[in-house]
Amino acid sequence: MKNLKYYRDRYVRKQPSAFCPGCGGGIILNCFVRAVDDLGMDRDKILAVSGIGCSAWIPSPNFNGDTLHTTHGRAIAFATGAKTFNPGLTTVVFVGDGDGAGIGGNHLIHAARRNIDLTVILVNNMSYAMTGGQIAPTTLHGETTVTSPYGNPESPFDITQLVRAAGASYVAKWSTYHVVELTRSIKEAITHKGFSFIEVLSQCPTQQRRIFNLRGPVDSLPPRILDLFAESTMVKDRPDRGGYVYAVPESSPEETLKQIQAMDGVEAKIVDHMEHGRVVRVEAEPLDVVQSKLLELGTVSEVKDHIDGKITLGVFEKKTRPEFTDALRDIMRKARGE
């Protein structure tokens, strides 16, 4: 087992961290350097490219290798030039959700279409966090941000499905809660020949407090948002345990929790859920009997099935198709009559 110092000494430039306390960026950097280390790669042949936004600071200046910190939204286009000219560079691009899917959305889908051998890690904190938490193309409908004080009138992209439809040959989605799966995916993406894309839901204690309507002391937020990611997601092809529902309270979750805890054979706790907000998670056996009783309590407005509103994570695509830098070398041979 290698300790943190091992990774820090080898892969991290000695810097004070630019991240807010509890940022998901550190977790993603951690997963990235572990993936690189596990693969036993030559650090000198890795190029980390990033755009503008908090995600850009994951590799620059933290990653102690070649880094290219570019303009907002354009990281993939910069990476396209470097990778095309020198295919020997293992090129990993870090983009944000506004950066990669908003202003840079065009470069994202076209790089996927070309199937150029880049690994793109899109850090999704569901807002423009660095600029103050404005609506992003990933902000859920109805959510409150500084530019949607009455609720977001827009709906988000499903970025992984967008990139998959555009032709990416490796597509996965994880959250900063799923560090083992994420690290494994980064390794798969780096070794995969073609355009690899990983979306990572990432916590932002600074801006998501407003977005997810979280109350409480600031240092309680990072673990709570990670729990929220765990609560709001399910992993594709992983057997689902089930056996619980969410009781959406009329007003006070604490009040509703007290009432539910007074019921027989029921285990209940308050959880944060991305789709339903602050709700009471109710486990019981058998569930259907309890479910109807919950609505009779008078303080529960709705009962949601455990699967309702859950985001699916996992690996969505893994296929082989012609890769761009290879195709360009074929053209070179053809043009020279070889």
Added chain:
Amino acid sequence: MLDPGRHLALGNVACAEGALRAGCRFFAGYPITPASEISHHIAAEIPKVGGLYVQMEDEIGSIASVIGASWAGAKAMTATSGPGYSLMQENIGYAHMTETPLVLVNVQRSGPSTGQATQPGQQDIMQARYGSHGDYEVVAVSPWSVQEMFDLTVRAFNLAETYRTPVMVMADGMIGHMKERLTVPEKVDIVYRRKPTSKRDTPWGTDEPSGVPPMPAFGEGHALLVTGSTHRPDGVRNYAPEYHQMIVYRIRDKILNAEPKIRDIHRERLNDATVAVVSFGASARPSIDAVVKAREQGIKAGLFRLRTLWPLPEEDIRALADSVDSILVVEMNAGKLVKEVERVVCGRAKVVSLAKVGGVLPLGREVLEEVRRLAK
């Protein structure tokens, strides 16, 4: 590629040929009239010499990938026209801040906006100089013939590599779409960027008077920190005023201090001239006609043609102003270079503008008329 010797060639083809001979091995572009033939020729020829042509999704991506390729070690180029040039401006600033050598050809057309999409213009010269936000000094050359489309594209690469800076080839739709004689030389002199001699050499600062630090490439073990943010000489982002002043003045001064070497003026019949026509690019062609005709009529006229447009050769313009009575500035826009000339001349001579928009060249007789008026 064309064999060395004489050819009847299109301006845009001459530009592409010059690029390939200067060592360009990466080209990214997006279709736009009147620049497209550059990419047609590059797409056909660059793979034969081991280079790469990439058609990007837009002009923003084109310049971005050119910068990426340059840092991967390539001599790299893109070509566009006005609308694409406007889109590229943010990354042009990035290229200056990161001191990235590249060549950007703007085959100018008549704007604003879509304007007369296929017609020539010289309206982007101030955009070349000031188009991106922030302070920087641009290097721009301006060809007036098919031959110069070749020669100045080669020079643009050499300047880019020497000074580690983006260089603009400010052509126009007339030169780009014109066919005339091109002589491809047996050999062209080409320059390569200076590489660091040790891993301790930083690419972000130098004690050398040139102000141009060496430039390693990705994959060479330098753990490069390339960033458009204000950075210390070791590359680390730092927004302190002293670091910002240090970098802004260095990237500015390395060009201004080298101006005498970048300077490239074509002088014609200026020795005893009392009227000087100052022009550049396509509009210098009717200007030379007018000078020749004026001389036939006994008028002491001469041509002062800027082959390097930016940085402006202020010293030479001042000397010119001291030697003539009046200066006529001929250009295909609503009057842009003339304001710079007026600033530099500062009353030493009379400065008059002959500026024309509409996608058409000022005519030789229009220039001659003005010269005659000034000679009176």
